[in-house]
Amino acid sequence: MKPLFVVISAPSGAGKTTLCDLLLQTYPEFCYSVSCTTRYPRFGEEDGIDYHFLPNETFERFIKEEKFLEYALVHDNYYGTLKQPIYDVLNERQSMLLDIDVKGAAQVRKHIAGLPQSDPLRSGFVDIFISPPSMEELRRRLETRGTDAPEVIEKRLLNAQEEMSHSGEYMYQVVNDQLEIALRQLCDIINVKGQII
Numbered sequence: 001m002k003p004l005f006v007v008i009s010a011p012s013g014a015g016k017t018t019l020c021d022l023l024l025q026t027y028p029e030f031c032y033s034v035s036c037t038t039r040y041p042r043f044g045e046e047d048g049i050d051y052h053f054l055p056n057e058t059f060e061r062f063i064k065e066e067k068f069l070e071y072a073l074v075h076d077n078y079y080g081t082l083k084q085p086i087y088d089v090l091n092e093r094q095s096m097l098l099d100i101d102v103k104g105a106a107q108v109r110k111h112i113a114g115l116p117q118s119d120p121l122r123s124g125f126v127d128i129f130i131s132p133p134s135m136e137e138l139r140r141r142l143e144t145r146g147t148d149a150p151e152v153i154e155k156r157l158l159n160a161q162e163e164m165s166h167s168g169e170y171m172y173q174v175v176n177d178q179l180e181i182a183l184r185q186l187c188d189i190i191n192v193k194g195q196i197i
Helices: 016-026 056-064 083-091 102-113 135-145 150-164 179-193
Strands: 005-009 030-032 068-074 077-082 095-099 125-131 172-175
Touching (some): 005 016, 005 102, 016 179, 102 125, 125 179
Parallel strands (some): 005 095, 125 172
16 A cells, blocks of 8 residues: 555544544554644643643744645644654654644645655645534434533634535545444445556
């Protein structure tokens, strides 16, 4: 299988985390991209596993040095994806899975468009948007989780509509109505894109 750089986006509640976990179990040659952040670790989070926790000065230096594939400032904290770990994985003939929001994916797409065709980031690039079957089902899933207050759920649903308006910018779209079918569709995409022609 040729090394792939797979970017997956989805609105909150569409099942992206579950599908990413299942993909990593299905394809042991895939690594999960660990993002950088300047926020403090939450209870139980480990540096290098959940995030790479960086001081502000380091993050801002990396921005100036153009070390990020994408980055954003969210609620006074930076979040970003370093280029080098992705190249390291691809150069070892393995694949990288990056779970990111639509704004980050747009930055990644823009960066990749400027790379030569032979660049491993470009030659192995695949982006996939995962949608819920409907807004009603998304609301039901968010309410069933029982982790968010009603006003947070409303905000997530508004965000979901905005994110889903960008789904056409992705190479592939998968509707997660039934988990097994959605997983099979993701595997089909990876198997086709990973073929060495």
